[in-house]
Amino acid sequence: MAERLSNREGIRGMANPTRYGIERVAYWLQRLTGLGLLAYLIGHIYETSSIVNGKVAWEKMLELTQTPQGHIILTIVIGMCVYHTANGIRVMLGHGGIGVGKPGEPEYPYKAASLNYKQRLCIWVSIALAALAMMYGAAVLFGD
Amino acid sequence: MAVVAIPKASEEATSAPTPTTQPNTITLRISRFNPSNDSLPTFAEFKIPVQKWTTVLEAILHVKQNLDHSIAVRYSCRQASCGSCGMKINGKPALACYTKISEIGSKVVTVEPMSNFPIIRDLAVDFKQLFSDHKKMKPFIMRDDSEITPGTKEFVQTPKDLEKFLQFSYCIKCGLCNSACPTMATDESFIGPQGLAQAYRYVADNRDQGKKDRLKIVDQSHGIWRCHFAGSCSHVCPKGVDPAMAIQLLRGYLMGFRK
Ligand code: HEM
Ligand code: SF4
Ligand code: FES
Numbered sequence A: 001m002a003e004r005l006s007n008r009e010g011i012r013g014m015a016n017p018t019r020y021g022i023e024r025v026a027y028w029l030q031r032l033t034g035l036g037l038l039a040y041l042i043g044h045i046y047e048t049s050s051i052v053n054g055k056v057a058w059e060k061m062l063e064l065t066q067t068p069q070g071h072i073i074l075t076i077v078i079g080m081c082v083y084h085t086a087n088g089i090r091v092m093l094g095h096g097g098i099g100v101g102k103p104g105e106p107e108y109p110y111k112a113a114s115l116n117y118k119q120r121l122c123i124w125v126s127i128a129l130a131a132l133a134m135m136y137g138a139a140v141l142f143g144d
Numbered sequence B: 001m002a003v004v005a006i007p008k009a010s011e012e013a014t015s016a017p018t019p020t021t022q023p024n025t026i027t028l029r030i031s032r033f034n035p036s037n038d039s040l041p042t043f044a045e046f047k048i049p050v051q052k053w054t055t056v057l058e059a060i061l062h063v064k065q066n067l068d069h070s071i072a073v074r075y076s077c078r079q080a081s082c083g084s085c086g087m088k089i090n091g092k093p094a095l096a097c098y099t100k101i102s103e104i105g106s107k108v109v110t111v112e113p114m115s116n117f118p119i120i121r122d123l124a125v126d127f128k129q130l131f132s133d134h135k136k137m138k139p140f141i142m143r144d145d146s147e148i149t150p151g152t153k154e155f156v157q158t159p160k161d162l163e164k165f166l167q168f169s170y171c172i173k174c175g176l177c178n179s180a181c182p183t184m185a186t187d188e189s190f191i192g193p194q195g196l197a198q199a200y201r202y203v204a205d206n207r208d209q210g211k212k213d214r215l216k217i218v219d220q221s222h223g224i225w226r227c228h229f230a231g232s233c234s235h236v237c238p239k240g241v242d243p244a245m246a247i248q249l250l251r252g253y254l255m256g257f258r259k
Helices: A002-006 A010-014 A021-053 A055-065 A068-095 A117-142 B009-014 B056-066 B128-136 B159-163 B166-170 B176-180 B192-203 B211-218 B232-236 B243-254
Strands: B024-032 B042-050 B086-089 B092-095 B108-112 B119-121
Touching (some): A021 A055, A021 A068, A021 A117, A055 A068, A068 A117, A068 B243, B024 B056, B042 B056, B056 B108, B092 B176, B092 B232, B128 B192, B166 B192, B176 B192, B192 B211, B192 B243, B211 B243, B232 B243
Antiparallel strands (some): B086 B092, B086 B108
16 A cells, blocks of 8 residues: 555566666666576585585585586576676766766757767677677586 | 748648648546545546647647546646656656657557656646755755855856756756656655756856765765666656766765766
8 A cells, every 4th residue: 555655666667677778677687687696606605615514515516516407507697797797897987977978958859978879888798798608608518 | 041932822722731640549548546535546548539749748638628627637838848747658757748649659548647756646646755855955056155245246157167067957857767767666765866966966066065065965875875877767857957977977976986
């Protein structure tokens, strides 16, 4: 009821990347990959901590990850890592006011200077780098 | 020099304005909700004639005049100046008076109240929070002396000085930015792009000496740090204010990138 009265979009609206251009998609991917990396980090600590239980436990754990599913997960982690880092650098510079355009007299049709081609290019490059890294990673993981 | 051809009397008769387009019929779906009676919004559907130039606001007013006068909608200027008529049009926030039906490219047009604002009734939403946050940004020039003190002159600004804040002063407080913002969707205390952009408008004005005060106001847990530069505010702003730019430039001061 409170939600209805305030008419806030809530998490569903926040996590809907479809309405406001590629910049909103970039925001959505940054959050998603951030959460994915957090989940991976926790799993990774759990995995590597098995070494304290000795060599046998460690090798058993490694075996568990050396499966096609394990490789797919790692490929996704590579993609998340590359996108999150590359786009993260764009966002951090932007947060400091770098590359967000210069104020000027607005002229019809009022295109926002902060949504400029440099920002868009950086987003696409982040996605492309992630895709390339995933292809390379998959080739190494699945190659013999 | 421009040459204007004056039509001869015989031509005049034949060139009388003929409608270039026949009215199209579209379905206008209007969200109806009265918080004191209804538990859920419902949609009322109307088939209405529209021309190439009919705006969404005109379509709604057509319904109000001819089909159902009880629809609640707020508007005033009908020319994108007053900031009253913001609403969700086919899912995206826009000014109803500034959106032509023909531009939408759909036979069904759905209008809903703007998200992230409490609904008063139907399409009219409550701006209390937006106005109060706007006021908190101290939207006026702060300095000790004044232009009206005897013996002083007006504060001269060069065109370059003006350009630093002009676009941010074009804000009409329509709230579209706040309604598109992903942080606003979940954080009810967030100042929002409208207010933050106005804080920057005054910080960037070289007549103003209140930078320290304003930076303090925005440097709080529901303030500027909640902006993730998703750019949705600037995507929907109808006046070219570009709140996303203003916020990042303002944050530049807090992060030490700018002096
Ligand atoms: C090179 C390394 C990294 C860089 C440059 C980086 C940068 C960023 C940036 C700029 C943001 C967005 C902040 C914002 O939206 O305002 C972000 C969000 C996030 N990052 Fe990272 N990050 C890195 C590594 C990681 C790692 C290793 C993890 C997980 C363990 C992680 C987890 C997250 C999470 C959960 C978010 C989402 C928070 C949010 O959207 O508010 N990041 N990161
Ligand atoms: S910044 Fe733009 S979208 Fe936001 S209230 Fe002002 S005019 Fe409207
Ligand atoms: S009626 Fe004034 S902005 Fe639309």
